[in-house]
Amino acid sequence: MKFYKDHYDVVIIGGALAGLSAALMLADKGKDVLVLERHNLPGGIATSFVRGGIEIEAALHEMMSIGPKDNRLKVGKFFDDMGVDIDWLKVPECYHASLPGLEVTLHPGLETFSREVDAAVPGTYDKVLRLLNLCTTVFDSVNELSVHPMSKPKMLLKHEAFVKTAGYSTQEVLDTFGLPQKALDLLAPYWIYVGTGFRELPFTIYSVLMADYVGYGSYIPHKFSHEMSLKMAERAEAMGVQIEYRQHVDKILVKDGRACGVRTARGDEIRADYVISSAYPNSVYTHMIEPADAVPPAAIKMVNGRRLSLSAFSVILILDRTAEELGIRDYSVFRGETMDTHACYDELKGLGPYRYITCICHNLANPDATPPGTCSYSITTLPRVDGWKTVTMDDYDRVKHEVARQLIDYMSAYLGVNLLDHVLECVIETPMTIAHYTGMWNGCIYGYAHTMDDHIIARLQTAGAEHFIDHLEFSGAHQISGDGMGPAVTNGRKAAKNVLDTMAKEAGK
Amino acid sequence: MKVKGFLKDVTGASRVTKARLAAFEQASAQPVRSDPIGDVARQLHPGKLLLRVTDIRDASKTAKTLRFEAADGRRLPLFQAGQYLVLDLDIGGSLVSRPFSISSAPADTCGAHSFVEITTRRSRGNGFVCDYLCSEAKVGDTFMAMVGCGQFYYEPLRDAKHVVALAGGTGITPFASMAREISLGRLDMDLTILYGSVSSDDIILKDQLDASACDRVHVVHVISGDEPSWQGERGFLSAELIRKYSAEDTTYFVCGPQVMYRFVHGELAKLNVPRRRERFEVFGQAKDITAFPGYPQELKDRTFRITVVRGIHEDVIDAKATESVAVALERARIPVETGCRSGECGFCRSKLLSGTVYVCPENDGRRAADKDFGYFHACSAYPTSDLKIRIPIL
Structure with missing residues (x-):
């Protein structure tokens, strides 16, 4: 049985926002594109799930760079240009x-x-x-x-x-x-x-x-971030992109210093002129390139010279009262004992207690978010991966519940309501959850930290010298624009642009 | 404008570029391959594993407990007491998979012989997988399985400390797991199991339940049949009986046959149990889809054609109107991943390219946007016309 064409212009590893943005842009230019996504639906963490009959947002707090319909910012404009018609709700x-x-x-x-x-x-x-x-x-x-x-x-x-x-x-x-x-x-x-x-x-x-x-405020899709991810995927398919779910890519095949295809966990070898990887450079250069000696030492030095940024820990509660009844007045609350960002950062290196947190009540931007008489309330902190690296399978359940309870108690004290008295559903997302669903390196959703020695301007200036393997591009939070769902789109477009530029250059030779 | 001084201000970009290159230059050229967070995720969710049957024993006159260990001897994932495993079988010409609640305790995955057990009973009708496991399966057989699925487990941040379990038939299995885990001091909850059986002969896993009884685990057998010598509780799991064993704040966990669900649901309503204190395990496949409201009765004897698209490959298969799309695929030996068989877990999420399906209203766990774009869960969708669908390549 033959499931794939003999050849594609571009194979994209990962069908989340970055991979799908790259696919849309390449399909728009008539390229033959295959997207391989390990999960059984698009979006990566930009997704939702159903618990007890209630759909729950997995990750999106606020989508930046959208802008109102008559004055779109770059991400909003890209969606419009590509015909991805999302029902955006403005965050108040x-x-x-x-x-x-x-x-x-x-x-x-x-x-x-x-x-x-x-x-x-x-x-x-x-x-x-x-x-x-x-x-x-x-x-x-x-x-x-x-x-x-x-x-x-x-x-x-x-x-x-x-x-x-x-x-x-x-x-x-x-x-x-x-x-x-x-x-x-x-x-x-x-x-x-x-x-x-x-x-x-x-x-x-x-x-x-x-x-x-x-300046412009932020937006969320009406039917959760799955609406955004699914509409991107549907649009890409309508433009001729082949998207295959449940396909984990094990290897990126390299010949004569040039990427030429991939091999999936299922064993399919798929040929392509270009590969775009949403997998972290850390995974790619240490596990995925075949043959392994096609990876130059400079590529390893680059990933070792950068600091992995944050992961995420969220407790998502569906509560059996309305936001109003519980005294939840704001869509988004940032709470901390201090706003000394370095003190906050130090706290995120461990396993808690976490006191710098962000809470989202979706119902306050989207009244339909949960059934009448209920509301959703998520409490999120963004720990560094360091602390979580010490947690074993046997400790895992205990640690995640201790952290979750601490966060719930912290916000219960703030609201003057014991949230634990109102829980219809409780979902805890950890760095391990992220690693499980997305395969992201060490559960890191934030790519590499934006620092003075990994500055976005420096990233732009040296990007050309960081193509260690020809015809291999990267897209995702680990790329120039860094973390966030808006930047994910920008990172995906940049990868597609690099492919298109190389194609044009080589055609001109 | 000025930040610190003209020269320093205008050379900022080259300064940060040099800093970045210097950081790379100083970094080690030794590959760092470790991904401990990914490793824990893979231990907890290793995907499908090859399991070998290492023991089969009677769990009642008609029920059997099957023990499985990993064929390669590896440690099995630490699941939550109450979760199920999904077993793949090749029987009767079909490639099928079915969920079974795990009746052993999570603790049993931690020993030298890391194992899980399921307990199943010969069916009184269409349970050909249960029948196969009870009569055909033997020690040494191997099966692919995914261990640790589902949401039916005690969640301390949601549930009351005192749980009353309402069980019928093989619905005892998740509670047997919880009871054993509590008795081993590994699960911090109080559990009272009200276990309804027709006769005392029908009680499944009696030995394990007896062995798990302790100050935190109480098992109350409730016999509905005519059994003069029975000394304990009699009748059904009525509101009155449930009230008798409830604490002031109790969460009710319900697992059993579909008829029992409906009955217990009504009884709990009499007790004014708040919604957050009720947890129902998923139904499983609808026994008779034509009995659900809105099912197009005029189609029930029809057979339709499904064009199944996987990548650039297409197959055409037959599908009975009264069998789910997942069953049609299994009969045609096309691999399809299913989990709960109740429309909830979404493992069998598929895309409808053309045609129409009837989705079981009690088993519709789809996302809103998925409904808008014709996605359906194959285990709970029934063809009402010829279909063209796309499913993942497995």
């Missing part, structure tokens, strides 16, 4: 920040946000707005330069703020604004979505995050 606020002595809800819009910070910390309006405007300027430059690269002198002229902040950490730039600590605390919560303390985090990344979320 940026977040509610909860710190000892500080409870503030902040809404999108640069002026609105600045005004709300000012109301909590009087006299900061001008400085906060100036900071957000700087972030927006840098954000606009990043977006323009990613499409239209230009010479350095010209860049300095046209993108001065971007160039001049490029070499600095978030902390170094924030320091120049002279904001009081309380205001800085309110400007820190989105830090969790990059997971690098401010003294290490490139200001460029902070800018993009703040400008995008605060």
Whole structure:
């Protein structure tokens, strides 16, 4: 029996957001594409599942870079351009920040946000707005330069703020604004979505995050992230892409220094001109390349020279009361004992207690999220993989329940309601859960940490020299744009663009 | 604008690029292959394993317990007491798979002979897999199986500390596992099992249940048949009986035949049990799909054709209107992964390319977006026309 064609232009390993974005873009250019996904549905962690008859979001908190229908940002525009028609719901606020002595809800819009910070910390309006405007300027430059690269002198002229902040950490730039600590605390919560303390985090990344979320707000798909993943997959198939589920890729086949196909766990050998891998470079270079000696030492040095970023731990509760009845007022709450990002980061290296967390109540952006009279409430922390590496199969259930209970107790105290009295369904997701469903290296969903020695600008500048095997591209959180579901789409498109550029170059020879 | 000074500001990009290259230069060229988090995930969920039958013994006059160990001697995954395994069999010309609750305890996977046991009874009708296991299977036989599936287990963050289990027939198996795990001090809960049987001869796993009894595990046998010498509880699992054994805060776990589900559901309603305190194990395959509301009766004797697409390959098979698409595939010996056989787990998620299916309303565990795009769970969908479907290549 023959299940595959003799040859494909491109084989994509992984049918999550990055892989599907690459597939859409390549199919749009008429390429013959095969996507191999290990799970039996698309999306990776951008998915949902059904428990006790109730559909539950697996991972998505907020989708950035979407924008309203009449003013789409790049990810929203890509979906529109590709004919992926998602029923987006706007998330009502940026977040509610909860710190000892500080409870503030902040809404999108640069002026609105600045005004709300000012109301909590009087006299900061001008400085906060100036900071957000700087972030927006840098954000606009990043977006323009990613499409239209230009010479350095010209860049300095046209993108001065971007160039001049490029070499600095978030902390170094924030320091120049002279904001009081309380205001800085309110400007820190989105830090969790990059997971690098401010003294290490490139200001460029902070800018993009703040400008995008605060300037334009965020969105979620009406029927959970599975709606987004499935519509991408359906659209790709309609454009001629072959997607095969339940196919785990064991090996990437290399001949004469060039990727030429893959072998699945089932034993199928599939030939292709190009391979795009959503599997981490760590997996690829240490386990998947065949023959193994096709991996140059420089590739190993590159993965060893980078720091794996965060994984995730979530307790998702379906509660037998409405959000209103339980006093849950905000879609998204960031809570911590401190917003000292380095102290938060240190805490994430262990197995808890975790006190820097983010909570999402989907019903407050999507009233249909659960049946009438109930609501969903998820409590998430984003631990580093280090602590979890010590957990064995025999400890696993105990550890995950201890952590889950600590998080539930922490938020019960905050809400003044014992959440444990209202649990209809309880699902605990751990780094192991992520590794199980997606195969991601050490359960890491965040790729490599954005740091001053793994800066996005440096990634862009040296990307060309990091093609250690011809015709092998990577897509996913481990690529230039880093972690997050919006950046996943960007990373996938970048991989497809690299393939298309190489195809054009080689055709021109 | 200025951050620190013109020269330092404008050289930032080259500074960070140098820093990145320096970090790579200093890094080791020794491959780091370890993925301990992935390793634990693979130990817990190794996928299908080849298991060998190492023991078969009577669990009642009509029931048998089959013990399985990994054919390669490896340790079996640590499942949750109450979960099932999915057994693949090649019998009667069909490639079939069926879920069986594991009756042994998770602790039994931790010893030198890591094993799991299932307990099944000869059917009084269409249970050809149960019949095969009870009469044909022998020590040394091997089967592929996936160990540790399903959501029917005690969750301390959700359930009351005191659980009353309402069991009928082979529905005792998940509770036998829980009881043994509690008695070994490995599961922190109090369990009272109300186990309904027609006669005392029908009681399954009596020895294991007796051996598990302790201050946290109580087993109450309830006999419904006419048995004059019976000293214990009699009748059905009525509201009155359930109330007698309940604590102030109790979670009820229910597992048994479909008729018992309906009865117990009604009895629990009389006790005003909050929804979060009721846990029902999945039904299993509908015994008679034509009995469900909305089933198109006029089609029930029809046979349809299904074009099955796997990759670029197509097969055409026959399918009876009253049998699920999963059964049609199994009869045609096309590998299909199923788990719960109740529409819940989604292992058999498939795409309808053309045609129509009837989905069992009590077994519809699909995602909302999946419904919009014609996905169905093959174990709980029945053809109502010729179909074209796409399923994964296994």
